[in-house]
Amino acid sequence: MQILSKEITYKNFIYNEWVDSESHETIKSTSPMNKEEVVGYVQKSTKNDLEKAIQSAHKVKKTWRKIGQAQRGQYLFKVADILEKNLNDIAETMTREMGKTLPEAKGETARGVAILRYYAGEGMRKEGDVIPSSDCDALMFTKRTPLGVVGVITPWNFPVAIPIWKIAPALVYGNTVVFKPATDAAVTAAKVIDCFAQAGLPEGVLNFVTGSGSIIGQGLIDHPLLNAITFTGSENAGQKVAQSAAARGIKFQLEMGGKNPLIVTKDADLDSAVEAAISGGFRSTGQKCTASSRVIVESVVYESFKEKLVEEISKITVGNGLNEGVWMGPCASESQFNSVKKYIEIGKEEGAVLVTGGGELKGDEFDKGYYISPTVFENVKPEMRIAQEEIFGPFITLINAKDLEEAIEIANDTKYGLSASIFTTNINALLEFVDEIEAGLVRINAESAGVELQAPFGGMKASSTGSREQGEAAKEFYTAIKTIFIKG
Structure with a gap:
């Protein structure tokens, strides 16, 4: 994928193109097993880079919604196959970049494949219920509708599984995504996003921007075109997410650790x-x-x-x-x-x-x-x-x-x-x-x-806020319910 000269430099992915940051600066990712080993370089993105990514996701959210849940699921099946073919390379990169043993890294990547296939299957499952009406001449039912543009912010400790268990349901339920990974695992994340790119997702549906939390993370959280934010990370950062999202009245989902x-x-x-x-x-x-x-x-x-x-x-x-x-x-x-x-x-x-x-x-x-x-x-x-x-x-x-x-x-x-x-x-x-x-x-x-992966995941007290992740519970966060009443 996007390799520049002799140095492996991973670009941002915006509107289906791998692009350099406007800053023309990169961030070096070194291995915790050997701090002299450079795993790769990622973009030191600017607010303008982020703006392009969000505008991209906003521009296509209606067309992505309209292609239908079944077709969206088919894209995820393709991504799963590509990730599986690249499992060894991505797992090795994960080990080199954040230190997890190779067997654990392979297990996590295999779990990512399974998560993709699980949510790909959601493409053919129900998206609403018929409800009896007190009016015998009427039809009443519910329908799930996507939220729009969803921001995804993930940590470094599970650089394959956590992004996928957020991105996959967001996409299959009809949302577009702007994804900001933790810088310490951004090379691994870039290789995961390349699997989505190879699957041929429509332009602008999934966007990937790397950079600092203060600029890219906070900029994403505060952006007026964002319709929801899902975050896994520290409690302090999570509180900032909650404050910003609550102030604007958008959905937010937080997982902030445990003891x-x-x-x-x-x-x-x-x-x-x-x-x-x-x-x-x-x-x-x-x-x-x-x-x-x-x-x-x-x-x-x-x-x-x-x-x-x-x-x-x-x-x-x-x-x-x-x-x-x-x-x-x-x-x-x-x-x-x-x-x-x-x-x-x-x-x-x-x-x-x-x-x-x-x-x-x-x-x-x-x-x-x-x-x-x-x-x-x-x-x-x-x-x-x-x-x-x-x-x-x-x-x-x-x-x-x-x-x-x-x-x-x-x-x-x-x-x-x-x-x-x-x-x-x-x-x-x-x-x-x-x-x-x-x-x-x-x-x-x-x-x-x-x-x-098929079970709800989340905590109580300061560990989590918002609806649960994974399994069918993910639908509660990534969609809203419409109740439709039709009078004959």
Whole structure:
């Protein structure tokens, strides 16, 4: 795709053309596994670049709506096939750009293919209901109608899956899209958009602009031609999205992270619970909004669980995610790396006890990347910052609870409510957890991370605002309902 001279430079995609920014400047994307390695360059876009993208989407929104849902679905089937053919290249780029291990990157890209096919199938599913009328000579029914121009802002931690689970439903339900990816994963995002471009979408339906959040992100949020905005990212940025969207009365959808608990009861299968805590806490280097960052264990089994946990953590291999046998890669960027190190010091200052890890890895390949060892703190009080704030790194806090009631109380004692899990063999404990836990995603005898693409995804409290993502629930955000009454 759009390659300039010997340097791989990825352009903006506006009105079906790959174009340079008017700034004639680019942003360098380097690998967190080796900061000397340049993955590629993306555009340092201006407000005028963004304006062209939004005008492009606005210009064609009526014609895209009128081609019909079935035809829009057929385009997504084409995109899915193209993404599948390019799966290995895109997954490798993802690993090089943000550090996720290659098996995880391949799994995420394959999930992107599945999401596309799921929403492509929406092209042939119903878009309304017939409702009985009190007037026997009338026909009354509902019809879904698209919103218009939808802005999509995504983070760096899932640079394939999250954009696709926003863009695919937006398109199939008849909206046009302006997409701004996180700069730290913009090369991967450009390759995904190239799959849409190759599928032959009509001009202007999907537009892609890279650049800073302050210029492109905020400019997109504030634009008067925008009809809706879907955002995944930090809580602070999400609040700005909400304020701007609410002021203009447009739809907004926010997913802003979590501080997710995993509860281990006294009757739990400890080996399974340990496996889930490690996978949920350290896969993707803990850089998941659904990561198991707080592990709350009933005191009767606390020491046994901790001993098993530390033993299994010692087996984790950390390194370059492209290398076979590596289980965990680096933090995705220097800023994320420094943030995790800061929280390790905060944990020590607060009086928590470091059980394992707690430092950057040195020597050989580690010196060129942003590697931190899997970290566990204990003697953690629920009010400590390391138990309240989202760290987004390979960092678990172990919390001792006297019983299930206290464990659930601790689990709920946070402003977030995205996901939560419990390990138990007691049906009463299971049911109590389901009823009492304050989270949008509840998992039993499974890690807190992960949700199936056909199921609604979203949280409670400060984790999410607006209707759910994924599955049929996406229709609630990307469409409005018209009720039609026809008198014979």
